[in-house]
Amino acid sequence: MDGSVIGFYVLAAVTVLASLGVIGQRNPMYSVMLLIVSFGGLSGLYVLLDAPFSAVTQIIIYAGAIMVLFLFVVMLLNASKEEVARTVALGPGGMRMAAVLSVLLGIEMLWALSRVPSSWFAQDPSATAISDVRQIGIRLFKTATEPGEQWGHVFAFEATSILILVAMVGAVVIARKERSS
Amino acid sequence: MTFSPELAAHLGLIFVIFNMLVLSAAFMVWLERKVCAYIQDRVGPNRVGFEGALQPFADVIKLLLKEPLRPKAADAVLFTLAPIISTAAAFAAFSVVPFGTSTTLFGLLDEPGIPLHVTDVNVAVLVVFAIASMGVYGIVLAGWSSNSKYALLGALRSSAQMISYELSYGMALAAVILMASSLSLREIVLQQQGYWLGFIPKWYVFPQFLGFLIFMTAGVAETNRAPFDFPEAEQELVAGYHTEYSSMGFAMFFLAEYVNMVTVSAVATSMYLGGWLGPFLPDWLAWIWFLVKVFAILFFYVWMRWTLPRLRYDQLMEFGWKWLLPASVLNLIFTAALVLWMQ
Numbered sequence: 001m002d003g004s005v006i007g008f009y010v011l012a013a014v015t016v017l018a019s020l021g022v023i024g025q026r027n028p029m030y031s032v033m034l035l036i037v038s039f040g041g042l043s044g045l046y047v048l049l050d051a052p053f054s055a056v057t058q059i060i061i062y063a064g065a066i067m068v069l070f071l072f073v074v075m076l077l078n079a080s081k082e083e084v085a086r087t088v089a090l091g092p093g094g095m096r097m098a099a100v101l102s103v104l105l106g107i108e109m110l111w112a113l114s115r116v117p118s119s120w121f122a123q124d125p126s127a128t129a130i131s132d133v134r135q136i137g138i139r140l141f142k143t144a145t146e147p148g149e150q151w152g153h154v155f156a157f158e159a160t161s162i163l164i165l166v167a168m169v170g171a172v173v174i175a176r177k178e179r180s181s
Numbered sequence: 182m183t184f185s186p187e188l189a190a191h192l193g194l195i196f197v198i199f200n201m202l203v204l205s206a207a208f209m210v211w212l213e214r215k216v217c218a219y220i221q222d223r224v225g226p227n228r229v230g231f232e233g234a235l236q237p238f239a240d241v242i243k244l245l246l247k248e249p250l251r252p253k254a255a256d257a258v259l260f261t262l263a264p265i266i267s268t269a270a271a272f273a274a275f276s277v278v279p280f281g282t283s284t285t286l287f288g289l290l291d292e293p294g295i296p297l298h299v300t301d302v303n304v305a306v307l308v309v310f311a312i313a314s315m316g317v318y319g320i321v322l323a324g325w326s327s328n329s330k331y332a333l334l335g336a337l338r339s340s341a342q343m344i345s346y347e348l349s350y351g352m353a354l355a356a357v358i359l360m361a362s363s364l365s366l367r368e369i370v371l372q373q374q375g376y377w378l379g380f381i382p383k384w385y386v387f388p389q390f391l392g393f394l395i396f397m398t399a400g401v402a403e404t405n406r407a408p409f410d411f412p413e414a415e416q417e418l419v420a421g422y423h424t425e426y427s428s429m430g431f432a433m434f435f436l437a438e439y440v441n442m443v444t445v446s447a448v449a450t451s452m453y454l455g456g457w458l459g460p461f462l463p464d465w466l467a468w469i470w471f472l473v474k475v476f477a478i479l480f481f482y483v484w485m486r487w488t489l490p491r492l493r494y495d496q497l498m499e500f501g502w503k504w505l506l507p508a509s510v511l512n513l514i515f516t517a518a519l520v521l522w523m524q
Binding site for chain 1: 258259262302303304307308312314315317318322325333337344362364
């Protein structure tokens with residue numbers, strides 16, 4: 001077996017098991033840590049797909065920045081153990097509905113997966129992956145100077161950054177204490 | 182992958198680098214105590230070995246033989262895991278730092294031999310940054326899992342500090358990346374070859390002097406050292422996040438701290454001081470320049486620690502957010518404009 005295939009199975013197993021662990025046990029602190037492990041596994045998969053830039057940004061943004069905030073919240077709330085919910089919030093009708101919906105979702109996913117042509121798997125990942133950061137930059141920020149030329153994703157990028165800025169200002173406004181005048 | 186002399190040499194190199202990091206941490210402990218002693222007009226350790234040079238090893242043996250204590254109320258799994266995360270993150274960051282050209286081990290290997298680094302990824306700078314951001318977890322978990330108020334407060338301070346200063350750290354590095362137009366540390370070092378006016382080396386420290394200052398300041402905060410050593414402010418927090426640790430757990434936090442210092446210095450050397458580049462020495466001895474530069478920065482760190490008093494916590498936060506971050510953003514914008522204008 002190829003080394004990268006073994007790597008794939010190991011990393012995939014780590015990712016899936018850690019994700020199951022996140023929802024499977026009641027200590028929120030462990031959930032946070034397992035989620036980080038799962039992100040680490042994902043980032044390893046990106047490395048195998050010859051996309052180191054995605055792998056590193058996955059670690060910096062998700063594991064490094066967002067999860068630290070999660071950890072802070074869990075730590076400061078000092079929720080050592082989740083309470084076991086004795087009474088089910090949904091009634092028996094709701095439970096039936098949920099069961100039907102989850103079965104439907106399962107069928108849907110199987111159907112979608114069965115439609116994936118096998119040629120997708122035969123592709124060499126390195127042929128399609130963009131490992132060079134420069135190329136990623138060009139794809140994102142390319143501006144067309146001549147008519148008919150393909151634009152990059154500048155507009156989507158700028159729109160997203162303005163959206164994030166608005167959200168940030170909003171968060172500051174909400175978090176700020178009312179000054180008594 | 183088949184077994185080849187190159188592979189064996191590479192594995193040997195990894196082994197050497199790992200042990201060099203451990204030894205440099207031991208050396209730093211000794212240097213710190215010696216320099217501190219001289220600054221305070223004392224002698225410092227002078228019993229074990231020449232001028233106390235074996236003192237760190239004696240300390241390690243002592244720590245190994247101590248009983249590892251764990252508070253009853255502590256979270257056993259995370260309490261054990263925290264020092265491991267800290268140490269692993271500290272060591273992992275060094276894997277992308279190049280410290281010399283390639284070697285053929287005196288002709289044992291075919292040309293061009295093996296390059297002197299563990300791995301050269303094309304996003305090396307980002308890898309250093311990513312691993313540095315993982316180091317926070319070791320400290321936060323140590324503080325939380327100890328279930329002690331001093332440890333928790335120390336961990337909270339430490340993570341708030343590391344998150345605040347990581348921004349300026351990254352912004353300062355981004356300016357160098359703009360100038361070098363590469364994310365590979367080896368590439369960035371090679372960009373600094375040559376001289377201006379025949380004698381000023383083309384190191385990025387000259388065009389990026391403000392960036393260098395920002396990087397060094399943020400680096401001190403990142404490694405939790407004086408004058409930014411709030412996580413372990415003895416007078417207020419006993420020993421901060423590692424208050425409850427004894428024996429090897431404590432030693433591992435100590436090791437992580439010193440290895441982090443070495444890594445920050447090595448990154449500063451590669452990004453701003455031309456890495457292994459330098460006059461007089463032949464190519465295969467170029468790594469000596471690297472060691473000299475890293476040592477100079479480390480000495481500066483120690484010197485600073487025993488010279489400057491600790492700031493107040495609100496001063497630290499104010500300095501980070503209101504001065505250092507705006508300065509690094511301005512530096513980045515100015516550099517970007519300059520690079521565009523030069524094109």
